Amino acid sequence: MTDSNESLDERLKSLRIDRTGQPASKRGVPKLALLAFSIVVVLIAGGALWFMSGPKPVDVAEAKRDTGGGAAAGETVLTASGYVIAAHRIAVGSKVLGRVAWIGVDKGDIVQQGQVLVRLEDSEFKAQVAQARGSLASAQARLDELRAGSRPQDKQMRRAAVAEAEATLREAELELERVDRLFKAGVAARAELDRAVARRDVARAQLDNARQSSSLTDVGPRAEQIRAAEAEVAQLRAALDFAETQISNTVIAAPSSGTILQRIVEVGEMVSPQAFGDSGTRTAVVSLADLNDLQIELDISQADFAKLKMGQKAEIVPEAYPELRYTGFIQEIAPEANRAKATVQVKVKVDSPNEQLRPEMNARVNFLAADKALDAPPVAPRVLVPAAAIVRRGDADCVFVVKGDRVEMRTIRRGDASGASVVVLDGLSGGEQVVTTGVESLVDGDRIRINGR
Numbered sequence: 120m121t122d123s124n125e126s127l128d129e130r131l132k133s134l135r136i137d138r139t140g141q142p143a144s145k146r147g148v149p150k151l152a153l154l155a156f157s158i159v160v161v162l163i164a165g166g167a168l169w170f171m172s173g174p175k176p177v178d179v180a181e182a183k184r185d186t187g188g189g190a191a192a193g194e195t196v197l198t199a200s201g202y203v204i205a206a207h208r209i210a211v212g213s214k215v216l217g218r219v220a221w222i223g224v225d226k227g228d229i230v231q232q233g234q235v236l237v238r239l240e241d242s243e244f245k246a247q248v249a250q251a252r253g254s255l256a257s258a259q260a261r262l263d264e265l266r267a268g269s270r271p272q273d274k275q276m277r278r279a280a281v282a283e284a285e286a287t288l289r290e291a292e293l294e295l296e297r298v299d300r301l302f303k304a305g306v307a308a309r310a311e312l313d314r315a316v317a318r319r320d321v322a323r324a325q326l327d328n329a330r331q332s333s334s335l336t337d338v339g340p341r342a343e344q345i346r347a348a349e350a351e352v353a354q355l356r357a358a359l360d361f362a363e364t365q366i367s368n369t370v371i372a373a374p375s376s377g378t379i380l381q382r383i384v385e386v387g388e389m390v391s392p393q394a395f396g397d398s399g400t401r402t403a404v405v406s407l408a409d410l411n412d413l414q415i416e417l418d419i420s421q422a423d424f425a426k427l428k429m430g431q432k433a434e435i436v437p438e439a440y441p442e443l444r445y446t447g448f449i450q451e452i453a454p455e456a457n458r459a460k461a462t463v464q465v466k467v468k469v470d471s472p473n474e475q476l477r478p479e480m481n482a483r484v485n486f487l488a489a490d491k492a493l494d495a496p497p498v499a500p501r502v503l504v505p506a507a508a509i510v511r512r513g514d515a516d517c518v519f520v521v522k523g524d525r526v527e528m529r530t531i532r533r534g535d536a537s538g539a540s541v542v543v544l545d546g547l548s549g550g551e552q553v554v555t556t557g558v559e560s561l562v563d564g565d566r567i568r569i570n571g572r
């Protein structure tokens with residue numbers, strides 16, 4: 120028990136603080152601690168020297184090449200999205216009111232100009248043609264009769280009538296003479312004489328009528344009668360032509376070659392040249408378009424409109440086939456803008472469309488810069504660098520070009536300022552990366568670290 124207490128006392132004494140103020144070496148501090156402290160001091164000093172001589176953080180910019188004439192020929196100046204449309208989409212309709220009896224095409228069929236698409240019922244139109252033909256034949260017969268004039272038999276009959284009237288007149292005159300003598304002799308009454316006078320007058324009138332009829336028969340019909348008959352024949356012939364045209368209109372043919380985009384009617388439906396309220400009649404039978412004549416319809420913002428002009432070339436990329444490319448050009452520019460949208464409608468004709476490009480597809484159009492005139496003088500290229508990249512060293516202007524992780528000081532010949540940039544006339548070819556920050560402290564060959572990388 121006593122031995123344990125002594126050991127505890129010895130351990131407590133060893134934990135007491137030495138307040139005698141004696142040197143550490145005399146207190147028994149190990150010399151190894153001094154060596155470790157010296158090493159740390161050396162490392163810190165070396166790290167500071169390494170940091171001061173390490174790569175310098177800088178910002179860089181590209182020396183841009185400029186032709187001085189805006190976008191180069193073939194370069195995209197504007198990109199817009201629109202829809203593929205058929206340049207000439209036709210809604211084929213009927214010229215007459217009728218019921219569909221037969222349909223010979225379906226959606227997607229390719230048809231040729233003049234090919235029969237739809238037939239309407241034509242029984243009523245055939246009856247109208249027959250009626251018109253009968254009326255024309257009757258009028259034509261009357262005209263032929265007038266033109267032919269009187270027959271010889273008619274003339275002989277009219278002359279015979281004249282002779283008969285003359286004989287009757289002579290008999291009446293003889294009778295009047297006999298009655299007149301008897302009246303003067305006091306044998307005949309006054310009434311009998313008056314009747315004889317009347318019979319003579321009637322006979323004389325009949326003779327005049329017979330002679331006029333004979334004369335008309337000899338002369339023939341009047342010119343006015345013939346012209347009236349001719350007009351009637353012409354009118355009825357026109358009515359027949361109209362009836363025949365109406366029956367031909369029951370056959371609806373393709374006005375041009377193309378592809379059937381939509382079949383609008385079915386057998387039994389009524390079609391009409393115009394709609395009649397809610398009657399349900401159709402005004403078109405099929406929708407037709409030539410898919411070899413396609414356009415891209417776009418709405419161009421007024422802010423970008425100045426970049427475009429008629430005939431400008433374009434590259435067309437359909438959204439459904441982004442790997443495909445079509446060429447085209449601006450074929451139509453709307454004569455007025457859309458005030459509500461602040462846009463102008465532009466249509467781009469597709470040069471060589473194929474079956475993969477279909478109406479109503481979405482498409483992106485890259486409008487290309489116009490080709491320069493063949494006789495235009497060449498424009499000397501310029502190189503532009505930010506003004507901050509240029510530093511004065513002695514009597515020369517210099518820039519620092521990035522070469523890997525170091526910089527190369529290059530002497531340049533500067534030109535005029537262009538905005539925030541400076542034109543470099545000599546010393547750079549364009550495309551180089553030049554330092555734009557901290558150039559005053561750089562020297563040729565310095566190691567750098569580009570910010571953000």
